[in-house]
Amino acid sequence: MNRSNTLFTEAKEILPGGVNSPVRAFSRVGGEPVYFNRGKGAYLFDEDGKAYIDYIGSWGPMIAGHAHPKVISAVQQAAENGLGFGAPTEIETTLAKKIRQHMPTMELMRMVNSGTEATMSALRVARGFTGRDKIVKFEGCYHGHSDGLLVKAGSGALTLGEPDSAGVPQPIAEQTLTLPFNDVNALNTLFSHIGEQIAAVIVEPVAGNMGMVLPVPGFLTGLKKICEDYGALLIFDEVMTGFRVGLAGAQGLFSIQPDLTTLGKVIGGGLPVGAFGGRREVMESVAPLGPVYQAGTLSGNPLAMASGIATMSIIEQPDFFPDLEAKTNDFMHRLEVLASDRGVPLATTSLGGMFGFFFSNEKPISNFTQVLNSNTENFNTFFQHMLAAGVNLAPSPFESGFVSGAHTEQEFSATLNAADAAFKNI
Numbered sequence: 444m445n446r447s448n449t450l451f452t453e454a455k456e457i458l459p460g461g462v463n464s465p466v467r468a469f470s471r472v473g474g475e476p477v478y479f480n481r482g483k484g485a486y487l488f489d490e491d492g493k494a495y496i497d498y499i500g501s502w503g504p505m506i507a508g509h510a511h512p513k514v515i516s517a518v519q520q521a522a523e524n525g526l527g528f529g530a531p532t533e534i535e536t537t538l539a540k541k542i543r544q545h546m547p548t549m550e551l552m553r554m555v556n557s558g559t560e561a562t563m564s565a566l567r568v569a570r571g572f573t574g575r576d577k578i579v580k581f582e583g584c585y586h587g588h589s590d591g592l593l594v595k596a597g598s599g600a601l602t603l604g605e606p607d608s609a610g611v612p613q614p615i616a617e618q619t620l621t622l623p624f625n626d627v628n629a630l631n632t633l634f635s636h637i638g639e640q641i642a643a644v645i646v647e648p649v650a651g652n653m654g655m656v657l658p659v660p661g662f663l664t665g666l667k668k669i670c671e672d673y674g675a676l677l678i679f680d681e682v683m684t685g686f687r688v689g690l691a692g693a694q695g696l697f698s699i700q701p702d703l704t705t706l707g708k709v710i711g712g713g714l715p716v717g718a719f720g721g722r723r724e725v726m727e728s729v730a731p732l733g734p735v736y737q738a739g740t741l742s743g744n745p746l747a748m749a750s751g752i753a754t755m756s757i758i759e760q761p762d763f764f765p766d767l768e769a770k771t772n773d774f775m776h777r778l779e780v781l782a783s784d785r786g787v788p789l790a791t792t793s794l795g796g797m798f799g800f801f802f803s804n805e806k807p808i809s810n811f812t813q814v815l816n817s818n819t820e821n822f823n824t825f826f827q828h829m830l831a832a833g834v835n836l837a838p839s840p841f842e843s844g845f846v847s848g849a850h851t852e853q854e855f856s857a858t859l860n861a862a863d864a865a866f867k868n869i
C-alpha cells in the first residue's frame with residue numbers, strides 16, 4: 444500500500460466513491476487514484492514524493508504550469524487584502540476587459556464560479572431572450588451537469604431527449620434535443636421541423652469531452668447560418684477551448700461569431716471561475732438590467748479574479764501561443780510516428796495547447812460513434828504503463844490532454860520514451 448491507497452480508503456468512508464468529481468475515481472481505467480500534494484511547472488508530486496509529468500493541468504486551467512510564481516504572488520497579494528467583500532471590485536472589470544479584448548463577441552459578460560454555472564445561465568438567457576424553450580446539443584459534448592444538459596438523444600433524430608442521469612425530470616430532458624456532432628444535415632432537418640421552438644444551439648466548437656474532436660469544415664459555419672435563419676442563438680461553450688486553443692478561442696480560430704459564449708477553466712488560472720457573455724442586446728436581459736435572474740454570492744471573487752488576470756497576462760505574451768501550439772503539435776506528431784513504428788493504430792489531434800489521441804485506425808475521428816469504436820482496452824493498458832512511468836494522463840479515453848507553457852523538450856522526450864515502452868505492451 445502506498446499513501447495514495449491509504450488516503451483513498453479513508454476518503455471512501457466520507458466522500459461518494461472517495462472523490463468530489465467522478466472521473467477522478469479511476470473507474471474508467473481501473474486501479475486507484477493517485478493523491479497529489481504539490482505541483483510545480485510541468486510536474487505533479489504524489490503523497491509518496493514521486494514526480495509525474497502532468498498532462499491534465501487540473502483539466503485545463505493550468506496553462507501557465509503549476510504554481511507559476513506570477514500567479515501565486517498575485518493570489519497571495521489579493522489574499523492579504525481580504526478574501527471577498529460581496530461587493531463590486533475593480534479587478535472584476537479588469538478581467539472582463541481582458542477577456543473582451545481577445546474575444547470581442549463577449550460585449551457584455553457576467554462572472555460565475557464554474558463552467559456548469561456558465562452554461563446553465565447562458566441557456567436561461569437564451570430562453571429568456573427568445574421566449575422559446577427547446578435547446579439543441581451534440582452527442583459527446585459535455586456542458587456541465589445542470590439538469591437540462593444531462594440529456595441523451597432519444598431513439599431518432601426528431602425524438603425528444605431522455606435523462607442521462609437519475610434525478611433529471613423527463614419534462615426537463617424533453618426540452619433538449621441531441622444531434623450527432625459534425626452533422627449539419629441533421630441540424631437542418633431538425634430546424635425545418637421545429638426551428639421556431641428552438642432557443643439555442645449549444646456546442647463545444649472543438650469537442651474536448653469525448654477525447655478531442657475537431658469540427659469538420661462547414662460544421663460551425665452551418666450552425667451559425669441555421670441559427671440566424673431561425674432566430675435561435677448560437678452558444679459556443681468555450682469553457683475548455685477558451686484561451687486554450689488560441690488567445691481568441693475557437694471562435695477566433697474559425698472566425699465565427701457566436702451570440703453567447705461560456706468560459707471557465709483557463710480564465711480562473713486554477714481557482715473557481717466561469718463566465719458567460721455575448722451580444723449586448725442579449726446580455727441586457729440579465730438581472731438587474733432585464734428579466735432573467737442570475738446571481739452568485741462568491742461570483743467575481745477577488746482571489747479568483749487575481750489568479751485569472753495573472754494567468755491571462757502570461758498567455759498574452761506574443762510568443763506564448765505560437766510556442767505552445769508548436770510544441771504540442773510536435774509532441775502529438777512524434778507520438779503518432781512512434782505508435783506507427785510499433786504497429787499500434789493511433790489517431791492524434793492537437794490545437795493550441797490541447798491534444799487528443801484515439802487508439803483507432805480511423806482518421807480523422809469526427810463524431811461520438813467513432814470515438815466509442817476506438818480501442819479503450821489499448822488506452823487502459825497505455826494509461827497504466829504511462830502512470831507507472833511517471834506520466835499523468837487523464838484517466839479516461841474520452842478526455843483531452845493539456846500542455847502548459849512549462850513543458851519543455853525534456854518532458855516531451857521522457858514522455859515519448861515512456862510511450863515507446865508502453866506501445867510495446869499493446
Ligand SMILES: *Cc1c(COP(=O)(O)O)cnc(C)c1O
Pocket residue numbers: 556557558559560562585586587588647651652680681682683684707708717
Ligand atoms: C469543464 C467543462 C464544463 C464544466 O465546467 P465545470 O467548471 O466543471 O463546471 C462545461 N463545458 C465544457 C466544454 C467543459 O470542458
